Amino acid sequence: MSLQHVTTTVNGDRAEFLCDTMETLLDALRDRLGLTGSKEGCASGDCGACSVMFDGRLVCACLVLAAEADGRKVETIEGMAGTGELHPLQTKFLELGALQCGVCTPGFLVAAKALLEENPDPDETEVRYWLAGNLCRCTGYDKIIRAVLETAADLRGQ
């Protein structure tokens, strides 16, 4: 089967790749573009470790076909930090020790950023339900939830 040519935008830059029509966006990001920050934990949309923004919408990259990225905008963990400066969520995760093994961390950060863009003042329950699609087996979520709530407060200037 011949491969499909895809032209897309990843973290603000034009990106092109060839992919199998059965390939997922996660496979293309990792294997075609070398962006391995998005992780495969389940390949079934249950763990959220591959969370990316797809035309401004939070999705699991394992549930999107690579070919669907044609003409769209994809944002991954690799694009989250500014030039030489971490995003406030990244800084807060480090400050509070909100990660242990770190493999779920990119997904949590992408998902949490999407939350704060939609709701800058979430309460604890809202944060817990928004992040319920991201599995973490190390932390018990406590420090992750605190990091998101504290970042939200910081960004609101409180």
Added chain:
Amino acid sequence: MELEFTTRTTFDKVGTRPPRPDGTDKVTGRALYGADLAGADMLVGKVLRSPHAHARILAIDTSRARALPGVKAVVTRDDFPDIGPEGTVKGEVEENLWDVARNVMARDKALYEGHAVAAVAATSTAVARQALKLIDITWQVLPHVTDVDEAMRPGAPLVHEDMITAGMDPAPEEPSNIAEYTRIEMGDIEAGFAAADVVVEQTFRTEAAHQGYIEPHACVASASEDGVAELWCCTQGHFSVRDMCANILGMDLASLRVTSSEIGGGFGGKTTVFLEPVALLLSRQSGRPVKMTMSRDEVFRASGPTSSTSITARIGATRDGRITACDASFRYQGGAFAGSPVGYGAVCGMAPYDCPNVDLHCYDVVVNRPKAAAYRAPGAPMAAFAIESLLDEIACKLDIDPVELRLRNAVKEGASSVYGPTFGTIGFVECLEAARDHPSLEAAPGPNQARGIAAGFWPNYGGQTSVTVNVNNDGTVLVSLGTPDIGGSRASMCLMAAEELQIPYERVKAIIADTSALGHNDTTGGSRVTHSAGLATIAASRKVIDTMKRRAAAVWDIDVDAVVWDQGCVRPSGANAGDHEPLTFDAIAAMAPATGGPIAGHAEINAEGAGASFAVHVCDLEVDPETGRVTVLRYLAVQDAGKAIHPDYVEGQYQGGVAQGIGWALNEEYIYGSDGILQNPGFLDYRIPVASDLPMIDTVIVEVPNPGHPYGVRGVGETPIVPPLAAVANAVSRAIGQRMTETPMSPPRILAAIDQAP
């Protein structure tokens, strides 16, 4: 190497919470995990797994797969050298090599659904998958057994037809699924029960839970024509991976170099090998690098869950709540191979209590399930579920507060418990008191709510450890460790090196070195790293200081005994005091090239003195009597850390263990159909706790210094998962007025229990 020390109690850096050295890479996606390495010309490896719970493999025909364009290698049982049944190799626990080799690739029989039977390497994932379908296997399906109690019955299908139970006198004549029987006795059990005013007895069952690490197993192997090979993999112990692979494949240890990637969770499950020897064989056969990753489905079906168990226990106590006797029968299945953690479970359950009369019977049982792997405090949570539930029953019968009951029986320094060694300085009483006095206990449970209390114990471990501390000429320091960092240990090692060398934390960096760079390191497991790698880091740092003193003394042309190390400087002392300006750490580092060359310290130790660990958990929850759903309202974990080097990551261990324990208690289970096939091999149906299932988890770090460590450290990783099954069960039982005896306490089980309640 002997390190002499008195345990110190005041610190400049230890106990602070700086960002971890590997943190930025992990929040930016740069950190490379098992599946993140790509090599030129790399092939994709895939495994064919048994669709049957138990079946003889009569023939394997790979000819059609080999003929498929793009297939570069095919591996089956015929490609593995035959190794004898006697060898063992140490992962987190001692494993029989013959078993590990047969778990990696089935030989005469597939012993569980998911057991590897063949593997291919191909130019793409699609071709590899297609090739698996072209492998023809002639099966003779056999009767199977997956339940531990059924497996022990006479006439049960035999997992190994020649297995004679070890440890019985006389040895049984007939084979069975009981691999080993062990009896642990202390005191006079009959006298103990005769002295009891109240006796409680119950049978408990726990289903298997999986470690549930988010990163599936992954590796890249590259074997070259001269017999040398390299392996990159996510593991808790790359030295053990090297030893296992080399022994299984008949290589010498120097010819296999293993690099541990960042590891995306392990919890004991990444202490053995699955894909790694297969990938090495595929690479050897194809002459190209081979990458293998498990799907989540494979992780559940083929990597180690913990044991399912069946435990019958009886405890007697006097009217005033003194435990007089405990006898129990522990039946743990270890999957298709001997080696369940039943012995750990048996001794850990009663270890917190000063009970003079104990009689424990342990059965290590095989069934047609994946080979059990270590899971955080292997064996202990299930035993604690039984013992701590019975203690709660005694507390209810005698109307004694459950914390008070435990205080009356708690082991203290000098106590000899069933666990074996006489306890040294321990903090169990301090944990109980901290739990009793915690403000969260002031909240009174409302309707359908209740509070559950349980304790937990893990002995902790030291083990072989090798560390190098290199001083650069600019005064920065690099610590090379051989213990994969699974939850922030590099930060703790940097803190301890900075404390010892009296230099800023930011001047110290730590890496996990590969197997060619350091002497042997035991696996990250048994809560051993902060203790033993910490000991080695401190010892290596002290060698750096000794060298610096010698260098300064030589520069000043005075005797080394005439200098002292003080606040990060070498100063002349005694008769020479004041003769020379002190030389700072940085100054001596800069002088290194001219004063004898690089400055480094090594430590190669077999660490002893691991301090025993105790925890007390308090769980407040609410049961919905209509649906049987449980909502955890509050949770408090109190545990003795000896000394918390980096408190964030100590709290994180407590909270993470609690979350795993709550999942095991309420949701998680391996569900087998009558066909012996696992019904829920995915995160949708094997549901681990998500953020909206849990409350914040309060922690109290008790610090009773361990005299076996210069800073007082006790390992903290295992113990937090020991109490939760019982803490949750005790709360549910009190809420509904009926003793819960099985996990998971899923809504249907709770509704059934409510129906039975008096």
